[in-house]
Amino acid sequence: MSRYRGPRFKKICRLGALPGLTSKSPRDVSKKKTPSRPRKKSQYRIRLEEKQKLRFHYGLTERQLLKYVRIARKAKGPTGQVLLQLLEMRLDNTLFRLGMASTIPRARQLVNHRHILVNDHIVDIPSYRCKPRDIITAREKPKSRALIQNSLDSSPPKKLPNHLTLNPLQYKGLVNKIIDSKRAGLKIKELLVVEYYSRQT
Structure with missing residues (x-):
């Protein structure tokens, strides 16, 4: 899958603030939207959204992100924290x-x-x-x-x-x-990203 080049506002409306992708906030784009009834998300969708948030924030392709996950698994320390450190550096x-x-x-x-x-x-x-x-x-x-x-x-x-x-x-x-992974610039549950890929590979 190639790097995303589509409308950025669409992504931040769905995933929330992505400061690495655009300086706009979800509030700037969703003012005109009428409130809709929230739907219950499946565990798969929750993991997928966390993975997408990470991918779009850092501007990675699917293949690149999977490569970083594999490197993080082989390194010492919790896989999720190592993954964030690799991306932040x-x-x-x-x-x-x-x-x-x-x-x-x-x-x-x-x-x-x-x-x-x-x-x-x-x-x-x-x-x-x-x-x-x-x-x-x-x-x-x-x-x-x-x-x-x-x-x-x-x-x-x-x-x-x-x-x-x-x-x-x-x-x-x-x-x-x-960097200490706790100080990463994105609010993300990195463990869910690791779980997403553990089920995909």
């Missing part, structure tokens, strides 16, 4: 969390177009896994810096997670440590 997500991009798709575009340096080397792979002490900067090109400045200016000030440090004047971010 992606370069595109790290740029989003630093405020250097307003959404994860925009962060991915910055990386693909070679605007980003990691430890003074160009990295054009959005799934690059950031490590402690990695230094993330914009290239010293007016266009690269202008794109990041626009994101910093347009995004409302937000508290940075404690595993990251930002120096906006130098367009520089620092990864201090591996």
